[in-house]
Amino acid sequence: MPHGRQREGMTTSPDNRIVLITGANKGIGFAAARELTQAGHTVLLGARNVERGSAAAADLAEQGLDVRFVHLDVTDPATITAVVDLIGAEYGRLDVLINNAGISRDRPHTPAELPVPALREIYETNVLGVVAVTNAMLPLLLRSPAGYIGNVSSGLGTVAFLTDPDSPLWQYANLLGYNSSKAALNAITLIYANSLREAGIRVNALSPGFCATDLNGHTGHLSAAEGGAHIARQVTLPGDGPTGVFLSENGGTYS
DSSP states (O other), X not given: OOOOOOOTTOOOOTTOOEEEESSOSSHHHHHHHHHHHHTTOEEEEEESOHHHHHHHHHHHHTTTOOEEEEEOOTTOHHHHHHHHHHHHHHTSOOSEEEEOOOOOOOTTOOTTTSOHHHHHHHHIIIIIHHHHXXXXXXXXXXXXXXXXXXXXXXXXXXXXXXXXXXXXTGGGTTOHHHHHHHHHHHHHHHHHHHHHTTTXXXXXXXXXXXXXXXXXXXXXXXXXXXXXXXXXXXXXXXXXXXXXXXXXXXSSEEO
């Protein structure tokens, strides 16, 4: 299968993977990009803000890491198409897609007070954006010898959490938009895993753990660097690893 043309100065090996990460200019996405480039993979660092995305990629590139900024807003079809065209022309395939971009507009609203436009905005990024990017990248993933889609999710979207008032994170159980969008993402992950199984593409939901990021006001007990390391490990599991599961940051799975 075509592997595209190699960028000048780029070294490759049989283990080198072409990885696209959405929402990667900061936090968990940026940390995952750093981990994966340090492991020898080529990372396309996606971000909707050109200035911040370019700066983040430059930070890693200055360390001699193989990273490239791509302007990607998961709610903007034009930017998605442009990235597809770039990857096809420059690399010929995509090995790993990490759907990391995510937002929350819940606080300070109760579920009954959350404006519908805010809920719609959450779903546009956390759910519809994932579907749009995944569908667009599928032809490139099918050119990979071992395509992988990782959807960065949250235990807050699991039935186990939402029905457990004794959970230490129960204070977050009323996040109508974020939690329900992650529950939808978990279902989407299973549906894609089932439909792509015969094509050899693995699809899993990924948990970075409860990380201190801008999304939660830096209240998490893990650092973004730790979360990024979990994501990097999960998407580089051996080729015979699981598909259609929600991988836990602790090495097991969520239900």
